[in-house]
Amino acid sequence: MNGPVAKHSIPDCIVLAGGVGSRLRGVLPEGVPKILAPVAGKPFAWWLIQQLYQQGVRYVVLALGYGATRVQESIAAEAWPGDLTIQTVVEESPLGTGGALRCALDSTQSDPVLLVNGDTLTDVDLHELVACHVRNHASVTMALADVPDASRYGAVACLANGLVTGFEEKSQKTALPRLINAGVYCLARRWVAEIPVEKTLSLERELLPPMIGQGFFACRVVHRFIDIGTPLSLREAGEFITQPVGGQL
Secondary structure, X not given: OOOOOOXXXXXXXXXXXXXXXXXXXXXXXXXXXXXXXXXXOEEHHHXXXXXXXXXXXXXXXXXXXXEHHHHHHHHHHOOOOOOOEEEEEEOOOOOHHHHHHHHHHOOOOOOOEEEEEOOEEEEEOHHHHHHHHHHOOOOEEEEEEEEXXXXXXXXXXXXXXXXXEEEEOOOHHHOOOEEEEEEEEEEOHHHHHOOOOOOOOOHHHHXXXXXXXXXXXXXXXXXXXXXXXXXXXXXXXXXXXXXXXXXXX
């Protein structure tokens, strides 16, 4: 970015938290969803919400599916800051990441809205992400992270101004330091509202690719990134949290 970043108010945030965590079934007890995976003595959801709060988020909507009751009970048992509101929306049947996003939209009010994957922790600068979104009059703005090996994630290609030009599927060809989708987005409300209601859709595979070249931007605003999608990365999450940089977890 060029010059100082203008401070923008932080929008409402939807957290995609309906995942089963199939790759963690050998680690998590039966019925425990991925977002409640224990990390450094707390459910992962606690760390994620704390990180969002420290970045200025004051309204969180958890889009739940598998294990929704457990998540609701866990959230209710915690002592949260008085100026933080946490709502939950439960999908009756799996809707995919895109369908879950649309399902949760009506529980938010801001424009734009933030979207965060419920299995990812980042040191993300949300103020800069929102500033990038506003400056570009974007429909979708994706936060990017640098990783030493993108083969597990796939890579994102974009122009110097941040306009996304394509995706590279995960493969050995991307086993290099690359920019990847960090699972944090700033989205125009009108764009989310156009997603069909109660239809199973993948954000990553069905909704984002057609946006390439059409108001879809990316912004390099993530200093560190980790997901808890595998037993190894779940174990590494504890070290990630205890050695904070930028996000001050």
